[in-house]
Amino acid sequence: MKLTVRQKIFVFTGLLVLILGFSHILTNQLYMESLFDQFRKEEIDAAYLNAPPGEQIDILKTYFLGKMQKMWLEKWVLFVVTGLFFSLWVSGVLTIPLRKLVAAIERVAQGDLEVNVPVQSKDEYGKVIQTFNDMTLRLREAEDARRRLVADVAHELRTPLSIMQLKLENAQQTGQYVPPEMLLRLHDEVIRLSLLVEDLHVLSLAEAGRLALDCKPLDLSARLEQIVDDVKMEAEENGLEMSFYSKTKPVTVMADARRITQVFINLLTNAIRYTPEGGKVSVVIEDKVQDRNTVYTCVSVKDTGIGIPAKELTHLFDRFYRVEKARSRHTGGTGLGLSIAHHLVRAHGGFIRVESEPDKGTTFTVYLPLVK
Numbered sequence: 001m002k003l004t005v006r007q008k009i010f011v012f013t014g015l016l017v018l019i020l021g022f023s024h025i026l027t028n029q030l031y032m033e034s035l036f037d038q039f040r041k042e043e044i045d046a047a048y049l050n051a052p053p054g055e056q057i058d059i060l061k062t063y064f065l066g067k068m069q070k071m072w073l074e075k076w077v078l079f080v081v082t083g084l085f086f087s088l089w090v091s092g093v094l095t096i097p098l099r100k101l102v103a104a105i106e107r108v109a110q111g112d113l114e115v116n117v118p119v120q121s122k123d124e125y126g127k128v129i130q131t132f133n134d135m136t137l138r139l140r141e142a143e144d145a146r147r148r149l150v151a152d153v154a155h156e157l158r159t160p161l162s163i164m165q166l167k168l169e170n171a172q173q174t175g176q177y178v179p180p181e182m183l184l185r186l187h188d189e190v191i192r193l194s195l196l197v198e199d200l201h202v203l204s205l206a207e208a209g210r211l212a213l214d215c216k217p218l219d220l221s222a223r224l225e226q227i228v229d230d231v232k233m234e235a236e237e238n239g240l241e242m243s244f245y246s247k248t249k250p251v252t253v254m255a256d257a258r259r260i261t262q263v264f265i266n267l268l269t270n271a272i273r274y275t276p277e278g279g280k281v282s283v284v285i286e287d288k289v290q291d292r293n294t295v296y297t298c299v300s301v302k303d304t305g306i307g308i309p310a311k312e313l314t315h316l317f318d319r320f321y322r323v324e325k326a327r328s329r330h331t332g333g334t335g336l337g338l339s340i341a342h343h344l345v346r347a348h349g350g351f352i353r354v355e356s357e358p359d360k361g362t363t364f365t366v367y368l369p370l371v372k
Contacts, residue, residue, distance in 0.1 A: 008123065012090045020079055027075065039063055097125040101132060113140045148319070153200065160189035199336045203319065206343035211259075213347060217371060218257050219250040220297060221285055227261060228283055231268050239277035246285045251297050252371045259344050260368075266337035267301045267364050274362075275305035287370060296350065296367040303363075308356035316354060317342040341366075 039060070051059070097120065104115045115136050117129045164186055205211040228244040235242040253260075264283075271281045281303045289298040308316065319339045345352050349369045356362035 008094060009090070012086075016083065016086050020082065024075070035064060097121065097129060101125075101129055104132065104136075108136060108139075113143060157193065157196070160192050164189050196336075199340060203336060203340050203343060206340070206347055209347075211344075211347055213256040213259060215254050215256050215348070217252050218255045218260065220253050220255070220260070220299070220368070221246045221249045221251045223257060223261065224264060224283055224285055224299065227264050227268065231265070231272065235272050235281055238272055238275075240272060240275055241280045243280070243282045244284075245282065248287050251285060251287045253297055253348075253368045254371050255348055255368065260348070263341040263344050263366065264299070264301070266341045267366075270337060271301055271303035271305065271362070271364075275303045279304040279361075289367065291367060295370050297370050299366045299368070301364045301366075302361065304361040307358040307360050307362055308354075309358055310356075313354060313356065317352070 097117075100117050104117045107115050113136055116133055119126050119129050119133070167186055202211065225244055225246070228242060232242050268281065268283070275281055281301070284300045284302070286298045286300075289296045317339050319336060342352055345366055345368070350367045353365045353367070354362065355365075
């Protein structure tokens, strides 16, 4: 049976009252018996027996009152000592989890995030300890993410900066005319850096829940048709077949048109990049899909590409994550596109699911709430 701290205090207090009450009754009975025995030995003599009944009662009353006052004083001292000792013991028992939690909090304050306090009860203390463990877990994950982010950003910035530095140093050392081809290469690296910084800015705002969205009623079907038309040329250049299918028109959602376009551009770019020549990329939109008691519109981006191993799917939306470590930064992108898409969809109140099978293809499904 699960008891709260308040109920435990009530139970312990009730137990103390029962113990003291039982002790009081038992000691009274034993003490009264001993008093009668003492009175018989000390007071019952010829003088007592020859005294009138009224005087006998007064003698008995005086004797017992004197003895009882002394007994009450002794019992009061005993009960106070017993109550204090019992309270000290109960408070010690009830505050053991709190003392462990305080010690763990002090360790966290000193920078030790590997703290985990055992949950040994299901009362308020247990809930607080479980919440504390969850908090330290999130702190560890946040710290790991911060370290990975710093390392990944440094890695992503190093290559374009190194290229720019090398080109500029060569131009300075030779002292010769700088050909337009070199300036074009430097300009490409500057653009790459600008895009990376912009992606990181958008991602940081979305993760913090501070990304400003200009949400208006949007015909998602018409917007997807336009997006597919925009990337169709790139797909055809890679020898891919691209198609778009909508069961109903229009499909209206409340969304920021620019950000939603960014989501599907990222998904389609990935599909084109990792689908071999001769493959297919298709976009299918459905309305009124029921999920978790909410009605969504559902957009699936399907490809017949190289697929993703099952063990990689849980990390797919992490920043700078690439499924194949061997992919270069030029063929694999920065690894921010899917993370940005994930957070942008969440900012719209939706979510993304992914299904994939190596060498058979991948399907990203975007769920966005329908306008009621």
